[in-house]
Amino acid sequence: MLDQVTKVHDETRQGEAYGPEATETQTYTKKFYIESYGCQMNFNDSEIVASILKEDGFGPTRNVEDASLILLNTCSIREKAEVTVRKRLTEFRKLKQRNPELLVGVLGCMAERLKSKLIEEEKLVDMVVGPDAYRTLPALIEEAETGQKTVNVLLSREETYGDINPVRLDTNGVTAFVSIMRGCNNMCSFCVVPFTRGRERSRDMDSIIKEATDMFNRGYREVTLLGQNVDSYYWVSEDITVTFANLLEKVAQISPLLRVRFSTSHPKDITDEVLFVIAKYENICNYIHLPVQSGSTRILQLMNRTYTREWYMKKIERIREILPDCALSTDVITGFCTETEEDHQETLSMMDYVKYDLAYMFFYSERPGTLAARRYQDDIPEDVKRRRLAEVVELHRGHSLLSMQKDVGKTFKVLIEGTSKRSEDHLFGRTDHNKVVIFPKEDHKKGEYVWVKVEDCTAGTLLGTSTGKA
Structure with a gap:
């Protein structure tokens, strides 16, 4: 559909590796590594997949070298995303050469559209799973472990995954x-x-x-x-x-x-x-x-x-x-x-x-x-x-x-999401208008609501000082 995306105040993420929640303490003998591309729905789908895999005995890892299963949750909206995914699959093929038991799978929209190319022509993956087929992942993995290439890209008129509690893999906890x-x-x-x-x-x-x-x-x-x-x-x-x-x-x-x-x-x-x-x-x-x-x-x-x-x-x-x-x-x-x-x-x-x-x-x-x-x-x-x-x-x-x-000089209620990427002494959060605000940390913590008076700005960020907890 679209190419060469240019975003201002981008709130989506591209090709982000997922890791466990901060509360994750259980150890697993089998580990999965997942990267997600595209819209927020894809990132949410990855959390559904993680829940299904954990029930099947897999634990999440951020280190691709530790994984026995690598999954790419893909997007077909932009050509650039597909090019990136193909490049990553080529890199993972090198890992498979060192570890023949490693399984590589493609999930999501690109999986449905390019299933035959990915498996038969390019031989880049072991399994291809569409957005409505994630419940079948354990069976597909079991079959792939025998050396069979596995595919399920059937669409559903009923599947909503409403009964599955997503595992919050890459979360700020807020x-x-x-x-x-x-x-x-x-x-x-x-x-x-x-x-x-x-x-x-x-x-x-x-x-x-x-x-x-x-x-x-x-x-x-x-x-x-x-x-x-x-x-x-x-x-x-x-x-x-x-x-x-x-x-x-x-x-x-x-x-x-x-x-x-x-x-x-x-x-x-x-x-x-x-x-x-x-x-x-x-x-x-x-x-x-x-x-x-x-x-x-x-x-x-x-x-x-x-x-x-x-x-x-x-x-x-x-x-x-x-x-x-x-x-x-x-x-x-x-x-x-x-x-x-x-x-x-x-x-x-x-x-x-x-x-x-x-x-x-x-x-x-x-x-x-x-x-x-x-x-x-x-x-x-x-x-x-x-x-x-x-x-x-x-x-x-x-x-x-x-x-x-227009917001300079005004005071806003801000939900603190974490520490600023540019300074450990500053926090960042958002107004309800979805504008990012950066301000000195003082004694505030992630997850709190605070009042912040805006003193300056760039084209993408508000800069201010807290006036107290909200």
Whole structure:
């Protein structure tokens, strides 16, 4: 779908190795090493996989040399991610030459799309497991240990892993992701997700509340509810129907000390009901990620986004009417099929209209299997895509800096997530607008809420001093 991602205030992680929770004390004779690529959903899936493997006698390790099982949880959204994964698999093949009993597997979206190439043509892996087949991992591992190549990439209309308690592998002990649904029914023409993750299905509310409550009782102070399109969450039992607004409220009611975020929203599905719930609860963050993709109605129609430029702008107006202090972030794709300079200028003018606080910006690259790949020619030269992307990035950086500068002199409630990477004497946390704040450590600790007065900023970070515990 997308390539050459440029992110400001990036909250996702690429190719990150997972290790055990700080509370992990059990020793294991078999160990697994896992790297995860792509969206937050993939990282949450890796935690589900870890839970399944621990039940099968495997323990997590951060040291790839100690592993008897190496897994890469992959993403097909961007070509760059696939190139990176192939490079890593080539490196792991060298480990297998030294240790023939080592098993290497590929999980996730890339696994589903490239199963035959990875196993038969390139002979890079021992097993390929799709996003809906993680429960079969123990059986697949057992078969692979006999020398057989194993594959399960069947998609499901029911699987939500709602009964599995994820193992928090790479955690700060403060923030966590909770998956509320899987798959996607939106057929955006540029996107491969409906083909790699299947149709949309919602997890039962009770299991979500139980997991979020467990996180809070274990000391976590922020949960992010995850889905490809959280606003279309819809769960029905015998005597109750639950919408996303209902679920959001239930999670917020766990405790006023538990911050709640969610991602991602589709502009066509986010409702006034959701906005009013956000306004009602102080612990639901005033932050909405609302991908626009393009500012041109013509391009939006080609993308099958099901809204127009004018409709999106009215949705922004409604958000600001109900939530005047709400921070907004977005995704933008430049250089989609047939995009003209006029279309591009409409995207720039949309960004000027909204002035997003955060943005994830890409230029388009065709992904095999998508509707766009079948219907349209990828006809915009790469140098034009890159130039347009650079213009989008430059414009957003100005908006981001203005957004940060507006906060100088104000005091915010900040949840401390850990020590600053640049200084052991400073801590970092986030406002409910999802802006990173750095301030002197003093006697504060991770997991606390503190009031921080902002004294300065960069285009991506607020700098301040604590005025006391919140």
